[in-house]
Amino acid sequence: MHELVTPVIILLILLLSAATLTWVERRILGLWQDRYGPNRVGPFGLLQVVADMIKLFTKEDWIPPFADKVIFVIAPMIVMIMMLLGFAIIPFSPQLQIVDFDNGLLFFLAISSLSVYSVMLAGFSSNSKYALFGALRATAQMISYEVFMGLSVMGVVILSGSFSLREIVEAQSEQWFFIPQIVALGIFIIAGIAESHRAPFDLPEAEHEIVAGFHTEYSSMKFGMFFIGEYLGVILISAMIVTLFFGGWQGPFLPPILWFLLKTSVFVLFFILLRAATPRPRYDQLMSFGWKYMLPLALLNLLLTGAYRLWTQ
Amino acid sequence: MTEGSDKKQQLLSAITQKFGEQFITEQVGCGRVLTFWVAQTQLQQVLCYLRDGPDKYLMLVDLYAVDERLRQHTSDQPNCDFSIIYQLLSVQHNFDIRIKLALIGDYPTAASISTLWQNANWYEREIWDMYGIVFTGHPLLKRILTPPTFVGHPLRKEFPCRATEQPPFSMNEEQLEAEQQALKFDPADWGMSRQSADSDFMYLNLGPNHPSVHGVFRIALQLNGERIIDAAPDIGYHHRGAEKIAERQTWHGFIPYTDRIDYLGGVMNNLPYVLAIEQMAKIEVPERAQCIRVMLSECFRILSHMLFYGTFAQDLGQLSTIFYLFIDREKLFGIIEAITGARMHPSWFRIGGVAQDLPQGWDKMIREFIDYFPARLDEYDVLTMENSIIKKRTVGIGQYSSKEALEWGVTGAGLRATGMDFDLRKARPYSGYQQYEFEIPTADNGDCYDRCWVRVQEMRQSLKIIRQCLDNMPAGAYKASHPLTTPPMIDKSKQDIETQIQHFLNVSWGPVMPPAESFVAVEATKGINGYTLYSDGSNTSYRTRIRTPSFPHLQMIPHLSRGVLLPDLIAIIASIDFVMADVDR
Known part of the structure; x- marks a missing residue:
C-alpha cells in the first residue's frame, strides 16, 4: 500500500502547489511592482486559485476547426505528464523519494527533452502562424539549452561519482556543490530558465511579439495544463538546483524535508523575481548567447572539474 | 514680426520672378505663414524649387484639401471648387510656407507629388478618401x-454630417461577410510577391488586435523566417471623423473633441486649437492663463512620456517599469483632477483662457510632485535605460x-533623436514659452534607444518648466475680456446689457469668428500638432484641418522595418510613440 499511497500524495501536493504558485507569483509580483495582485477572493486572495480553476474547467473547450485535433489535444498532456514524471526521481528527504534510479540524472535530462515535444506539437497542430513561430522558437531554444544543461551537471557527476540523485545529495554532506561548481550552477540556472521558458527567456510565448506563441489557440483546461506544466517546470528546476548544488535535504536543526522545501522555495522566488526585473532578449541574441558563451563555458567547467578530479585522486 | 514679413516678401518675389507673375498669387492675411496660390502646371516645379532651392523647405508638414464650393468669403482667392494645400517647413529657417492649388470640377484631378516627398503618399490617399480628388x-x-467598402467621400460638403441625416445603420450576415472579405490582405495589391527564388514568404497579420501595436493598428508583414521583407500598414480603425465633426460643432463645442485626438495629450491638444482661434479672433490671452496653460501642457507631456516609457520597456519584455510609472501617473493625475476636475481629458482650455482659476493649494500639490519625481526618474534610468538587454534590443535598431x-x-522626439534641435517651444515660442529656461535634449544616432532617451530627458526639462511656472505664476485674470472669449467672464455680463447679450450668444449660439484662416502648431507630446482653421464668418468652422504627428510617423514603419526581425519591429513601434486616435483622427 505504502508504495502506492506516497506517489499519489506527492502528485496531489505537486499539483496543488503548482496551482498555488500561480497565486504566489501574482502576489509576489504585486509586492515587487507596488500593487496588490489578487487579494479579493478569500483570505489574502488565496481562493483565487480555486476561482481560476473553476473558470478554467468551466470555460468552453474550443478546438479550432483548422487544427489537427488529436495532436492538439495530446500536446498539453505531454508537458504535464513529463513534468510530473520528473519529480519521481527527486529525493525530497532521506525517506521520501518515489524511485531512486542509478541514472536518475539522465532520466531527468530525458524527461525535460521530451517535454519539448509538447510545445512543438502544440505549435504545429494549432495550424496558426503565431503558434508556429512560438513552436519554432521553443524547439530551437529548448534543444540548444538542453545541451548546456546536460554538460553543466556533468561536473557534479564527476565530483560525486554517481548519476543517482540520492548519492549526489549524500556526496554533499561535507560541502555543497555550488562552491566548486559555481560556474555550472550559473549555466544550469540559465539553461533551466530557458528550458521552462520563463521570463526573460519566454520567447516562445512572448506576448508582445507573437501574442501567446505556441498556446495562442488553446483555451480552457488545455491551456490550464500548459500553465500548470510551466509552474511544475519551475518547481522541478528549482528542486533540481537544490538537489544538485545546494545539498538537497541537508541542513542543521530543521527536519530534512523542511530544508528541502525551504531551499526550493528560495529558487522559485528567484524565478519570479527574474520575471519582475529583466527585459526579454531577442531570439537570435538568446541563441548566440547560448552557443557562443554557454557552451564553451560548460565545456571548460567540465574539463577543469575532470582535471581536478584526476589530480586529487 | 517684421523680420518674418521681410522674409515673406523676399521669398515671394524670388518665386514670382522665377515662375512668372501670372502663375503665383499671394493670399494675404494668413498670419505669419506665407501663402500663395500656384497654377496647376507650375506646381511640381515650384515644389521642387522650394525643396531643393536655397531655403531648403525639406519637410512636407501637411497636405490636405478644402471643399471650397459652399464658401461665402472668397474675395481673396481664385475661383475654385476644391483646393489642395501643401504646407512646407524649412527647419533651417524656421519658416512655413503654404502653397495652394485651385481645382475646378466635382471630382477633379491633381498630379501626385509622392515622388517628391515620401510622406505625401498617405496624405494624398487621405485626400482621395475624403474628397474623391x-x-x-x-x-x-x-x-x-475609411474601410475599403466605404461609399462616398466624407469631407465633401454634400456628405451628411449627422447620423440622423442618413437611414439607420444595419448590417446583415452577407454584408458582414463582404466586409471581412474586403479586409483580407492580398500581397498583390501592395506589389509584394509570394515567394523569392529560394523561399516562400509568410504573410503575418499583426493587428489590429495585437498586444503591442498600441491600439487598433494593423500591419501586414511579409516574412522570411522572422526577418521582415516588407510591411504594409493599415490604419483607419480608429477613425472618428473629427475633422468632419468640427464642421458642425461650434468653435467652443469642438474643444472636447480635440482632447481625444491624441488621447494621452489631454489639454495639450486644446492648445493649438484655442491658439488658432485666438489668432483668428485676435484675442490677447492674459499672462496668468498663458502660464496655467504651459504648466498643464507640460504636466501632460510628462504623463504621455511616462506611458511611453513604461510601454516601451514592456514591449521589450520588462514588466515592472510600467507599474512604477503608473503609480507616478496616478499621483500626477490626482493633481490634474484637483485642478481641472477631470483626469485624462479635461477639455479645460477655453477660447481666450482657461475654464477656471487654479484651486487653493494647487502649488503645494505640484511642488510635492516635482520634488518627488526626479528621484524616481533616476531609478528608472538604472532599471531600464542602463539595462544591457534593453540596450542590446534597441541600440542601432530602427x-x-x-x-x-x-x-x-x-517631428518631435523622433526628429530630435537624430541630432536636430527643432522644438517649436524654442523655435517659435507660443503661450509665453520664451520666458522659460529649458533645454532641448537631442541625441545622435536616431535609433530606438535614442528616441526613448530623448523623451526621458524631456520629462526632466518639463519638470524644470513646471517649477518655473510654480515659482512665477502671475496674478491676474484667467480669461481674456475679449467679447469672443467663450464663455465670457460672467461678472461683466451682469453689469450691462451689451455684454449680457454677448454672453448669451457665446454660450447659446456659439461665438462667431471673423472670416479668416489661421494655422498654429505646437510641440505636442509626440511631435508637431497643428490646427489649420478656416472660418467663413459663422459659429462653426468651415474646415478644420488637424495635423497630427503620429500620421507621418506611422507611415515610416515599412521603411524602418525592412530587413529587421519581428522583435525589432516591436521595438520600433514602441519607440515611435504613437496613439492610433492621433493617426486616424
Missing part, C-alpha cells in the same frame, strides 16, 4: 481612413538620419 501618378491610391526624418515628416 484623384492623384495621377500615385503608386497606390486606395482608401486609407535607425534613421535627420535627412530621412525630414523627408518623412518626422
Whole structure:
C-alpha cells in the first residue's frame, strides 16, 4: 500500500502547489511592482486559485476547426505528464523519494527533452502562424539549452561519482556543490530558465511579439495544463538546483524535508523575481548567447572539474 | 514680426520672378505663414524649387484639401471648387510656407507629388478618401481612413454630417461577410510577391488586435523566417471623423473633441486649437492663463512620456517599469483632477483662457510632485535605460538620419533623436514659452534607444518648466475680456446689457469668428500638432484641418522595418510613440 499511497500524495501536493504558485507569483509580483495582485477572493486572495480553476474547467473547450485535433489535444498532456514524471526521481528527504534510479540524472535530462515535444506539437497542430513561430522558437531554444544543461551537471557527476540523485545529495554532506561548481550552477540556472521558458527567456510565448506563441489557440483546461506544466517546470528546476548544488535535504536543526522545501522555495522566488526585473532578449541574441558563451563555458567547467578530479585522486 | 514679413516678401518675389507673375498669387492675411496660390502646371516645379532651392523647405508638414464650393468669403482667392494645400517647413529657417492649388470640377484631378516627398503618399490617399480628388501618378491610391467598402467621400460638403441625416445603420450576415472579405490582405495589391527564388514568404497579420501595436493598428508583414521583407500598414480603425465633426460643432463645442485626438495629450491638444482661434479672433490671452496653460501642457507631456516609457520597456519584455510609472501617473493625475476636475481629458482650455482659476493649494500639490519625481526618474534610468538587454534590443535598431526624418515628416522626439534641435517651444515660442529656461535634449544616432532617451530627458526639462511656472505664476485674470472669449467672464455680463447679450450668444449660439484662416502648431507630446482653421464668418468652422504627428510617423514603419526581425519591429513601434486616435483622427 505504502508504495502506492506516497506517489499519489506527492502528485496531489505537486499539483496543488503548482496551482498555488500561480497565486504566489501574482502576489509576489504585486509586492515587487507596488500593487496588490489578487487579494479579493478569500483570505489574502488565496481562493483565487480555486476561482481560476473553476473558470478554467468551466470555460468552453474550443478546438479550432483548422487544427489537427488529436495532436492538439495530446500536446498539453505531454508537458504535464513529463513534468510530473520528473519529480519521481527527486529525493525530497532521506525517506521520501518515489524511485531512486542509478541514472536518475539522465532520466531527468530525458524527461525535460521530451517535454519539448509538447510545445512543438502544440505549435504545429494549432495550424496558426503565431503558434508556429512560438513552436519554432521553443524547439530551437529548448534543444540548444538542453545541451548546456546536460554538460553543466556533468561536473557534479564527476565530483560525486554517481548519476543517482540520492548519492549526489549524500556526496554533499561535507560541502555543497555550488562552491566548486559555481560556474555550472550559473549555466544550469540559465539553461533551466530557458528550458521552462520563463521570463526573460519566454520567447516562445512572448506576448508582445507573437501574442501567446505556441498556446495562442488553446483555451480552457488545455491551456490550464500548459500553465500548470510551466509552474511544475519551475518547481522541478528549482528542486533540481537544490538537489544538485545546494545539498538537497541537508541542513542543521530543521527536519530534512523542511530544508528541502525551504531551499526550493528560495529558487522559485528567484524565478519570479527574474520575471519582475529583466527585459526579454531577442531570439537570435538568446541563441548566440547560448552557443557562443554557454557552451564553451560548460565545456571548460567540465574539463577543469575532470582535471581536478584526476589530480586529487 | 517684421523680420518674418521681410522674409515673406523676399521669398515671394524670388518665386514670382522665377515662375512668372501670372502663375503665383499671394493670399494675404494668413498670419505669419506665407501663402500663395500656384497654377496647376507650375506646381511640381515650384515644389521642387522650394525643396531643393536655397531655403531648403525639406519637410512636407501637411497636405490636405478644402471643399471650397459652399464658401461665402472668397474675395481673396481664385475661383475654385476644391483646393489642395501643401504646407512646407524649412527647419533651417524656421519658416512655413503654404502653397495652394485651385481645382475646378466635382471630382477633379491633381498630379501626385509622392515622388517628391515620401510622406505625401498617405496624405494624398487621405485626400482621395475624403474628397474623391484623384492623384495621377500615385503608386497606390486606395482608401486609407475609411474601410475599403466605404461609399462616398466624407469631407465633401454634400456628405451628411449627422447620423440622423442618413437611414439607420444595419448590417446583415452577407454584408458582414463582404466586409471581412474586403479586409483580407492580398500581397498583390501592395506589389509584394509570394515567394523569392529560394523561399516562400509568410504573410503575418499583426493587428489590429495585437498586444503591442498600441491600439487598433494593423500591419501586414511579409516574412522570411522572422526577418521582415516588407510591411504594409493599415490604419483607419480608429477613425472618428473629427475633422468632419468640427464642421458642425461650434468653435467652443469642438474643444472636447480635440482632447481625444491624441488621447494621452489631454489639454495639450486644446492648445493649438484655442491658439488658432485666438489668432483668428485676435484675442490677447492674459499672462496668468498663458502660464496655467504651459504648466498643464507640460504636466501632460510628462504623463504621455511616462506611458511611453513604461510601454516601451514592456514591449521589450520588462514588466515592472510600467507599474512604477503608473503609480507616478496616478499621483500626477490626482493633481490634474484637483485642478481641472477631470483626469485624462479635461477639455479645460477655453477660447481666450482657461475654464477656471487654479484651486487653493494647487502649488503645494505640484511642488510635492516635482520634488518627488526626479528621484524616481533616476531609478528608472538604472532599471531600464542602463539595462544591457534593453540596450542590446534597441541600440542601432530602427535607425534613421535627420535627412530621412525630414523627408518623412518626422517631428518631435523622433526628429530630435537624430541630432536636430527643432522644438517649436524654442523655435517659435507660443503661450509665453520664451520666458522659460529649458533645454532641448537631442541625441545622435536616431535609433530606438535614442528616441526613448530623448523623451526621458524631456520629462526632466518639463519638470524644470513646471517649477518655473510654480515659482512665477502671475496674478491676474484667467480669461481674456475679449467679447469672443467663450464663455465670457460672467461678472461683466451682469453689469450691462451689451455684454449680457454677448454672453448669451457665446454660450447659446456659439461665438462667431471673423472670416479668416489661421494655422498654429505646437510641440505636442509626440511631435508637431497643428490646427489649420478656416472660418467663413459663422459659429462653426468651415474646415478644420488637424495635423497630427503620429500620421507621418506611422507611415515610416515599412521603411524602418525592412530587413529587421519581428522583435525589432516591436521595438520600433514602441519607440515611435504613437496613439492610433492621433493617426486616424
